[in-house]
Amino acid sequence: MSGPTREDERFMAAALRLARRNLGLTSTNPSVGCLIVKGGTILGGAVTAPGGRPHAETQALAEAGDQARGATAYVTLEPCSHHGRTPPCADALIAAGIARVVISILDPDERVAGRGVVMLREGGIDVDVGVLRAEGERVLEAYLMRQRNRRPHVTLKLAVSSDGMIGREGEGQVRITGAISRAQVQVLRAETDAILVGVGTASADDPELTVRLEGLENRSPIRIVLDRRLELPVGSKLVRSAREFPLILVAGAADVPSPRARGEGTRRADEGRDRGASLARRGAEYAGRRAALEAAGVEVLSTDTIADLVTALASRGISSLLVEGGARAARDFLDAGLVDRIMLFTGPAAIGEYGIEAPFERKSVPAGFALRRTARYGDDIFEDYERDTGCSQA
């Protein structure tokens, strides 16, 4: 075998396009694409099923049937070697008589980590690894981030007016961008595992944070609200839809008032008593709000730092997180150094008086981010920034 060819790249590109289809649908599993090809003809093609199983390879092999004997399989991620809820895909490829497997990315999952390739080779299959690696890394970026760094890949989305504002005081949702930009955000939501806003935005805007594109409604991500003191109204759209679309409120562990709190540490006894009584009342109110939220199907998660939060999200299998506002949540993630990508939409109109200032705008994108792409969506300017790792600069 003479190694990867142009044709290999062409089929891998097609497999990667297939993989993109189920992004956001397969968590905690990655969305993998697989094509079975013989003599330049595609005999089978599949992507990891919603929910993560079956894996791509077994479906593609089933489609190809007996024809798979002697064929080449293009897989965007190393085929698995472990007995999970399904038998190893490496075994399935061997049993089907596949002659050659072309892989884009090795699987960092410790149950696989190169063993898939070893199994294939021991089964007499030619294996090429690293075809379209850069594109593969991109399609699998969220999964790879969780596996390698134990946290989700974080995208910060920001819609800013021409005068650098994200909204107007006391006014709820203000239209900043046009229809095309808003549709792009819907697609973004559909491809992501979880979406996060601060309680200020959640209370002011009363958003639903679901996907409203026809045919993609079932792709709504898990919704997360940073809500240290559990102030999100039980009557909000977010809470009312919690049974249909999961909702997690992130309470601050250190902010939980205890119903049995005492006014210790105060100088005078009566002062201590008053403070104790008020703390106890706040504690009881908090406990009541929490009980009401939980009764509505909301999950309360207590963590004190953004770093702890992202670790907790990764451990429950969330690989991609979209931070949608407001300014405070954006700053918290930036300050924690936990933003990998910034998608900045700039609208043509000004907000003017009572504007809520954006954490940054086009002219002041935080240091450490490089512009990868720009586009015009109607009258809006879209800019796509990525954390500058330095390695992609020629």
Ligand code: AOF
């Ligand atoms: C593949 N093909 O399409 C995908 C793979 O929980 P399980 O048993 O489904 O295993 C999950 C692991 O399988 C996941 O962490 C990753 O290593 C691999 N995903 N492998 O051969 C696929 N989605």
Ligand code: ZN
């Ligand atoms: Zn598998």
